[in-house]
Amino acid sequence: MKRAGFTSVWLPVALLLPQLSIIAIFFYWPAGWAVQSSFYLQDPFGFGSTFVGFENYTDLTANSEYMRIAWFTVVFTVLVTFFSLSIALLLAVKADKVIRGAKSYRTLLMWVYAVAPPVAGFMGIMLFHQHTGPMTDFFKALGWDYKILVDYNSTATAFIIVSVWKQIPVNFIFFLSGLQSIPRAVREAAMIDNRSGVRRFWDITFPLLAPTGFFLLIINITYALFDTFGIIDTLVKGEPGNNPMTLVYKVYMDGFRGNDLGGSSAQSVILMVLVLVLTVFQFRLIERRIHYS
């Protein structure tokens, strides 16, 4: 808080009111409702519900399909995060280094930020099409009998490639701005000390980029968990069947297609706890960055 603060009582309350009421109605109320209904079993015809305690949760952990989806989500998140971070880092390091065309490269590597995930997924449908997709031809040329929507791994590969494509720009922007904020003096000292570019990168640049990297790690995890919904829904054309799906997609399927309110709510609560843990972690990082910058 500022030391030269104003001392009105009602004005700040009035200023906070819109934000607080929207959060109360569209955040805390639904979230509380989700926690509550995760302890109930709803009648499928809407004639009331019975309290079942933690049954919805224990049902989930005992459900092999749910555990398989959870496992897929973990693998998917790790792969998307790893590839989009490392490709973006490589591109940012190079874009920071070149002199000619630096601005054009920057634009060319970041504009995909503005493409909506389902639009990306829709282009994926064409590129990975079972009969006419060039990516399918490419994989077949490599000797892989690639069949999207038929073969589990084929579909998962398409999810990952499209998701990485969509996420590279954000990471690129943050890495590039991180690189550009490294002081000139530090760079020049490093140049004198060490002639090997590779060594210089791992000894100097990489540690200095670590805060940006940690921050992006969380951003990428939440992206892979939640924002990829549009990509997945489009690629499977709304009918996942036996194809892989993420936990958020499962919440959607059970809640809106399967009408399993209790189970879907329990899944929502699990995801909320997961995100809250990430938020606390993120918050500590952000606060630390403020203190040192």
Place this chain on the structure above:
Amino acid sequence: MARSQTRKPFKWAPVFDHTILILGALFMLVPVVLAFVTSSHSAVQIAREGIMFVPGSHLGENYSKAMFEKGGFTATIDGMVMLKNSLILGLGFALGKIIISMLAAYALVYFRLRFATFAFWIIFTTLLLPLEVRILPSYEAIQRLDLANTYTGLIVPLIASATGTFFFRQFFRSVPEELAEAARIDGAGPVKFFIDILVPLSQTMIAAIFIIMFVFGWNQYLWPTLITTDEGLFTLVRGIKQIYQTMIDANSIPEYGQALALAIIAMLPPVLIVIFFQSWFVKGLTESDK
């Protein structure tokens, strides 16, 4: 010196750097270029051959059909309606978010509040919890409030997260304290200080956040899919789902050309904004998260 007179050896490093950058740029660009090229072909041709690598002759036809021909189950919407709805969602979301979060951040930073810490935590718990996590309960809430198939139901729940407030809080905290003090000494009240000094000072920040939020709102998919069943409220991004749905349902040749045209139109406004206001956008994105 003798060494400086000898010819410099050719350096391979820049060639290598540029090769990587060009490959990266192509990786980002090629899918969209192919989608655009393919959108100039007839549905029959695309159904038979898939992605096309040379331009065809149906460009104008596909785009005008996508924009002006009534489609959907009820045959009442065209691309223009969806474009209008996308604009309403993008602008409504960005403006709503900026206004609400600026006011809240102002209250949190510039006032001595007894419950400031409490309000802070109430607001910032929502920071990373996206709507996707609580879609079902949010949907129920909208149903109970009778807000399904309204712009309010479409826009307001998306505003219920603290990202904007967090941005502005960080920014206000970086504004020199002497400003508010000087304003007070000059007899300016909190409202006058906000409107005459703080808002003009935040212009760049507002522009940057506006771009980010507009793109975010425009690109929303899951929430519009759930909350708008009335086709008159479909956005472009939402409309794409409708197109491939009708592709599956109808046993005729899917209108791939029109669908791709619509996809290109759906990405054009946000992409152009990001490219043209690049420096603001990058500044907003990277500085707000510090």
